[in-house]
Amino acid sequence: MxxxxxxxxxxxxxxxxxxxxxxxxxxxxxxxxxxxxxxxxxxxxxxxxxxxxxxxxxxxxxxxxxxxxxxxxxxxxxxxxxxxxxxxxxxxxxxxxxxxxxxxxxxxxxxRKICRFLGEWILFNPKNKRWEVPDFLKLWSTMGHELFKPELKDIEGLYIIRETTKFQRAIQYIQYFSIQELSTDPAQRFATLFSEKPLWKLEEIQMFLTDLAPTKKQLELLLLKFARSHRQQNTVLYGSRIK
Known part of the structure; x- marks a missing residue:
């Protein structure tokens, strides 16, 4: 070959x-x-x-x-x-x-390009590791020798954040999750997203739909077709339409 x-x-x-x-x-x-x-x-x-x-x-x-x-x-x-x-x-x-x-x-x-590369490398090594967000941000900045200030928006489409409660304290974990590894079929894309996390904020799910819905109108139509909106404490969350 x-x-x-x-x-x-x-x-x-x-x-x-x-x-x-x-x-x-x-x-x-x-x-x-x-x-x-x-x-x-x-x-x-x-x-x-x-x-x-x-x-x-x-x-x-x-x-x-x-x-x-x-x-x-x-x-x-x-x-x-x-x-x-x-x-x-x-x-x-x-x-x-x-x-x-x-x-x-x-x-x-x-x-952004340098920070994105460094951030992706950390998340991918190993890709199944869940980092506490502050620990990840600290290492990310250190690897750039603190010459560049990294921001989470630099790695949009490369990560997923989950939140758990430990000793009555909310802890956020970040893990590698890449848009490039998702199906280009919208139904399969949404099925994968909701299997990873049942509820998404708009800004969270949007970065995994940019290739399928580059405009705001296209995004609204996709969400209307494949997601159901929920309101929690003044925040709109999106979940699967399939029960």
């Missing part, structure tokens, strides 16, 4: 225009290297991000005013300690996932 694909290979398989395919590859973090499209291993990518942020701090660089070459040297410095040589093309591909590069070579970090 073929495991490596060129752009032409993908164009012959995927029903999309060249522009749509390239956009889709970019959104998934795919990059071309030695003629083939690839994805970074998440653990390896985390290592490169850590090299970058650690050495950026060590050398007292201004994260708001860095050049592409400075960023590459920060990563190389970390990799040299482990005696690993990283090709320049891979460095550029990695930085392109998290930075915008100006014509003059200066880079602008995308806070």
């Amino acid at each position: 073929k495991t490596m694909y060129t752009l032409q290979d993908l164009l012959s398989i995927v029903q999309a225009s060249r522009q749509e395919l390239l956009q889709g590859l970019k959104e998934r973090g795919a990059f071309e290297y030695e003629g083939y499209y690839r994805l970074f291993d998440k653990d390896y990518l985390l290592e490169l991000v850590d090299f970058l942020l650690t050495n950026l701090l060590i050398h007292g660089m201004d994260i708001q005013h860095m050049s592409l070459n400075q960023a590459k040297e920060c990563i190389r410095e970390g990799s040299q300690e482990e005696r690993v040589d990283i090709p320049d093309d891979l460095l550029v591909a990695m930085l392109s996932l998290f930075c915008d590069v100006a014509d003059n070579g200066e880079i602008q970090f995308d806070r």
Whole structure:
């Protein structure tokens, strides 16, 4: 079975225009290297991000005013300690996932992209772990070397929050739960959501319906068809229409 694909290979398989395919590859973090499209291993990518942020701090660089070459040297410095040589093309591909590069070579970090990657990595390792929300937020900030302030909205569509009571104290737990792993069939999508949690606030369920209902009107129609609204303590919650 073929495991490596060129752009032409993908164009012959995927029903999309060249522009749509390239956009889709970019959104998934795919990059071309030695003629083939690839994805970074998440653990390896985390290592490169850590090299970058650690050495950026060590050398007292201004994260708001860095050049592409400075960023590459920060990563190389970390990799040299482990005696690993990283090709320049891979460095550029990695930085392109998290930075915008100006014509003059200066880079602008995308806070949300870095925070989303770090947050997803924590939740996925392991994916069945339930974190107390304060513990998760603390580790998330630490992994970003506190250079970027993470917010839960950075990882929309990647988590689910459950609340339990322990010793008469409400505790919120966060766990990996990705929209990308849900069915594209609306009925199956809602069945999965309600099997995970019987009642959802609008802002909670909405982030798992963005692909099916990109507009407010479409969202209202989906909820009307597949969900039943309940009011609890001045809060509207959505549950399954199927009893």
